[in-house]
Amino acid sequence: MIMMWFCLCPLFQVLVIGDLGVGKTSIIKRYVHQTYSTNYRATIGVDFALKVLNWDSETVRLQLWDIAGQERFGNMTRVYYREAMGAFIVFDVTRPTTFEAITKWKEDLDSKLMLTNRESIATVLLANKCDQGREVLTNNGVKMDQFCKDNGFVGWFKTSAKENTNISEAANFLVKHIMATENDFLKSVVPDTISPKLNDSQPGTCSACYKS
Amino acid sequence: MSPPLFPGQWSFSLPLSELYSLRRSRFSLGRNFLVFTSRGGHPLPPLHFHRGGTRELLRALQRYIILAPSPVDGRLFLAYPHDSGALSQSFDELHLFDDGSSDLVSRFIQDPYATTFGGFSKVTNFFRGALRPPDSPFHPRGPQDHHGPPSADEEPGFELITCGVELGPKPDVTRGQPLDKWDEFLDPEGRVKDPQRIKELSLIISLACYGSLIKDWDCCLNWSQFISSTPLCFSFFRDEYFRMKVQWKSVSEEQEMRNSLLRGYRSLIERDVSRTDRHNTFFSGNDNPGLTLLNDVLMTYCMFNFDLGYVQGMSDLLAPLLFVTQNEVESFWCLTGFMEMVHQNFEESQEAMKQQLLQLSLLMKALDPELLDYLDSQDSGSLCFCFRWLLIWFKREFSFEDILSLWEVLWTRLPCENFHLLMAASILESQRGEFIGSDHDFNTILKHINELTMKLDLQTVLRGAEANYLQLAYCKELPVKVQEVIGLYVPPSPDDETSPESESHETQLPLTGCFLFVTPFSVNPRHCRA
Numbered sequence: 220m221i222m223m224w225f226c227l228c229p230l231f232q233v234l235v236i237g238d239l240g241v242g243k244t245s246i247i248k249r250y251v252h253q254t255y256s257t258n259y260r261a262t263i264g265v266d267f268a269l270k271v272l273n274w275d276s277e278t279v280r281l282q283l284w285d286i287a288g289q290e291r292f293g294n295m296t297r298v299y300y301r302e303a304m305g306a307f308i309v310f311d312v313t314r315p316t317t318f319e320a321i322t323k324w325k326e327d328l329d330s331k332l333m334l335t336n337r338e339s340i341a342t343v344l345l346a347n348k349c350d351q352g353r354e355v356l357t358n359n360g361v362k363m364d365q366f367c368k369d370n371g372f373v374g375w376f377k378t379s380a381k382e383n384t385n386i387s388e389a390a391n392f393l394v395k396h397i398m399a400t401e402n403d404f405l406k407s408v409v410p411d412t413i414s415p416k417l418n419d420s421q422p423g424t425c426s427a428c429y430k431s
Numbered sequence: 432m433s434p435p436l437f438p439g440q441w442s443f444s445l446p447l448s449e450l451y452s453l454r455r456s457r458f459s460l461g462r463n464f465l466v467f468t469s470r471g472g473h474p475l476p477p478l479h480f481h482r483g484g485t486r487e488l489l490r491a492l493q494r495y496i497i498l499a500p501s502p503v504d505g506r507l508f509l510a511y512p513h514d515s516g517a518l519s520q521s522f523d524e525l526h527l528f529d530d531g532s533s534d535l536v537s538r539f540i541q542d543p544y545a546t547t548f549g550g551f552s553k554v555t556n557f558f559r560g561a562l563r564p565p566d567s568p569f570h571p572r573g574p575q576d577h578h579g580p581p582s583a584d585e586e587p588g589f590e591l592i593t594c595g596v597e598l599g600p601k602p603d604v605t606r607g608q609p610l611d612k613w614d615e616f617l618d619p620e621g622r623v624k625d626p627q628r629i630k631e632l633s634l635i636i637s638l639a640c641y642g643s644l645i646k647d648w649d650c651c652l653n654w655s656q657f658i659s660s661t662p663l664c665f666s667f668f669r670d671e672y673f674r675m676k677v678q679w680k681s682v683s684e685e686q687e688m689r690n691s692l693l694r695g696y697r698s699l700i701e702r703d704v705s706r707t708d709r710h711n712t713f714f715s716g717n718d719n720p721g722l723t724l725l726n727d728v729l730m731t732y733c734m735f736n737f738d739l740g741y742v743q744g745m746s747d748l749l750a751p752l753l754f755v756t757q758n759e760v761e762s763f764w765c766l767t768g769f770m771e772m773v774h775q776n777f778e779e780s781q782e783a784m785k786q787q788l789l790q791l792s793l794l795m796k797a798l799d800p801e802l803l804d805y806l807d808s809q810d811s812g813s814l815c816f817c818f819r820w821l822l823i824w825f826k827r828e829f830s831f832e833d834i835l836s837l838w839e840v841l842w843t844r845l846p847c848e849n850f851h852l853l854m855a856a857s858i859l860e861s862q863r864g865e866f867i868g869s870d871h872d873f874n875t876i877l878k879h880i881n882e883l884t885m886k887l888d889l890q891t892v893l894r895g896a897e898a899n900y901l902q903l904a905y906c907k908e909l910p911v912k913v914q915e916v917i918g919l920y921v922p923p924s925p926d927d928e929t930s931p932e933s934e935s936h937e938t939q940l941p942l943t944g945c946f947l948f949v950t951p952f953s954v955n956p957r958h959c960r961a
Contacts, residue, residue, distance in 0.1 A: 232874070239743065240702030258709040261702070261743050263827060264818040267878045282874060289699070289743045294781045295818050299877075316698075335502075 228278040231397050232302050236324050237309035238317040239288030242347040245380035246309065247283050250390060255381050262287045265299050272394065279394060293327070300331045305397045306342045307389070312377070313353045325370055334400065341396035343389055344375035350382045443475050447496050450510040455485065455808060484800070486807055596797055596908050602901045604894045672760045675734040676727060696733045696741045700726055707746040711831055713754045724753055728763045735767060742777035745770075747826040751834055772842075776822050787821050788814050790849060790916045794856045797906075797913050798899055802863045809872050816877040817855050824851055833889040840893065846900050848918030857895030858887060 235243045244259045244266065251268040266285035271278060284303065286296050308324050310317040321344065329339045344367055367375050373396045376389040451470040464477040465485060478488075489508075492498060501507040679693065687694050704726045708714050713721040728749055733740050748769055753762040775783030791814050795803040806812050819827055824841060826834055841851055862879070865871075871879060903909055904919060914920035 239699060258706065260706050260827070261746070263744055263747075263822060264816075265877065265881075267874070267881055269878075287743065291742055291777070291779055291781065292818075295784060295815060298813070298815055302874075314698075 228280060229398075229401075230280045230282060231304045231394065232282045232284060233393065233397075234284045234286060234300060234303045234306040234328070235309065236286045236306060236328065237288060237345075238311070238314075238320045238324075241288065241309045241311040241314075241317050242380050243288065243307075243309050244285055246307070246345065246347060246378065246386055247285050249380040249383055250386045251283065253383075255383070264292065265296050270390070272390075274394065281390065281394065297331055300328070303332060303340060304334075304400070305340055305393045307345050307393065308342060308372070309345045309347050311348050312346045313348055313351050322370060325372070329371070336403075338400070339371055341373050341393060341400055342371065343393045343396075344372045345389060346375060346377045348379060348381070349377040349384060350379040445469055445475065447492075447510070448512065450496065452501070452510060453489075453492075453498060453508045454504075455506050455508075485804055486812065596906055596910065596913075598797065598902050598906050600902075601898045604897045604901070606890065606894060606897070668764055669760050672731060672763050676731045678734045679730050692737075692740065693733070697730065699741050699743070700729045700733075700746070703741075703743060703746040704729070708750040708754075708831065711750070711754065713757075714750065721753065724759050724762070725749060728753065728759060728766060731763055732766055732770070735763075736770070736774070739770075739774060739777060744777065744823045744826075747823045748773070751826075751831065751838065754831070755835065769838075769842075773824070784818065784822065787849075787852065788817065791817060791821070791852045791855050793910075793913055793916055794852055794899070794903075795859060797903060797909065798856050799860050799863060802859065802867065805867050806876065809876060811873055811876045814859075816880040817859075819881075820855050820858075821851065825854070828884050828887055829889050830885065837889055837893075846897065847904075849916055850896060850900070852916065853896040853899045854892055856899055857892050858883065860899075861891075861895065 235247055237243055239261070244262055245255060247266075247268050248259065249255055251270045262285050264287055268283045268285065270281040270283060272281060273279075284299050286299065306328055308321055308328070310321055312318075325342065328342065332340055334340060344363075346363075363375055367373070374392055376385045376392070378385045378389060380386065445467065449469045449471070450467060451472070452468045454466045454468070455464075464479045465488070466477045467475045469475065489498065497511040498508040499511060501509055679697075682690065682693060687697070704722055707725060713719070714725065725746060729741055729746060732745070732749075745766075749762065749766050752765045752769065753759075756762045756765060776787075792803060792812065795814070803812065806814065824834075825837060829837060844850070847853070862883070865879060866876065900917060903913060903917060909919070911920050915922065
């Protein structure tokens, strides 16, 4: 029975990528274990964490793939991209170079991974370390929205793993988009199937709706 | 069209042109099998691979047909004919047929597909072999196996595709106390003074004593020995270090604005220094001088090898060196010695890492083909989940204290080349019960391996690795490729008179290739044998 249960609840693989030291591991640890430490080690290769979510009386499992940030190991870590259904691309608001690298990460992701309907997977941009009070980059929300639109992100969030800001909001937002993609896909493949709506509210246009 | 079965239930033959698809097993069945489906839509009896070999078969098949993964199902491969040119591949390489080759060629010309597939169908013998009760490997089937396939004798013309070698039992290994006073065995240039003596000693102690060999890490990474054998003194190395340190220290902020490489290295190092072994008192807390040392030595190493620069993982290599030497200059030269052994792991191309994963899979194929095949069936045959182990020599898998002794073991290069790969194999083998028969897939295999961190017992792993080594070393038919991995066979140089044949058959003592440390300065270890 337990096995059955495990097989039935949806499992979504989510990549967490971005430059070295932007806080990917911290975000995952905060989200999954509700902890924060300044002593996390640099990720070598790939790490992996599982989060179980209750989603409209349904259980959803998120596999979060913590991918090492150094480009050199890209060769060895891209193999973990293949079954992902969503992604977070993370940058550090205090370091402009990590923002500049965002488009590179996105292009790389899109080139390695396409859904069967030729769409790219749902990707959310995370502006991390917003507790540092130096987020010049993200002060202009309109510009950020436009940036997301231009670069194929479904939305963006200011996050802080340290102060637990917006992490689960961002995750919920991504899950909603993944599910929407799933439903669209099911409909397109089997037109006669009536797919139960998992969430009534359509995903918001951008993360602005979620900002406090 | 009816299924193209022979009357004998356990064999079949199908022209390759009639092959429509091939599916590899998945999920929790705990065994590997392939199912061929003919163009008529009939699935043929599954071919089971209890002791490995699916990869060999697929690779061999791909010489004659194109196997393209189905776009909707990654386990399913669709067969397409190659262009005719590909069919001219040498059959001799395949060794599938022991019939006279001229006859084979004529048959091949007349009916290439059927001839080829006839050979492949011989793998059914594999199934038969696998069904033998494990306790009587060399005896005919017991009566309880009456449902099993007929034996090879009943099916003339069928032969076993060998995918592994028969290894003897794994020997029990006990490890002795660490050798002290190692430097008594070395001459001032770090060469073994009396190789024969070492050999004898090692035989007596049954290779059990290569742990914690060296108390003096400078000596191990061998720069101080160089010092003692030359007119140059320690001050030379101190000056060299500070000369390079000043190079990056004296770059002004304005200059650095125009030096993106240096800026990049500095930023990477800054990120990683703050998250390297922070639980160790030497690096814990803010403003710990240990952090400055870590930063400065890594920056200076960038100056020493600017092309390589800083790559993640290097801070992991340096931290124990700093901890033990507690000295900036010494730890730097130790790092250069260590990097001399492993710098290829960090190179842009990552070729060395790919090569090592490949070598590891070669070892696994010899040591535990069934496990390798299981991993392969879960798309994990590349063993990429071992990446972290190999990149930084298990630094993240064991406690800091364990790493201190483990690296000493590995630096000695005893008992063989690539001992770290034998360790990796040993860890994988220790997890076979966890994997085989489980419902682990590609993802959970990685998860499981990652979660072994800090749970492994170093001595057990070392004993397992040494047992692996002995098992391989005493195998008479060990493939040359495997011999090469662990240094039992060294390809002759072009001007070498000895033929590779004669050398590969020579039973080498397990000690071959043990001689000492590769260092930035010292002699080539192989010369020590002379």
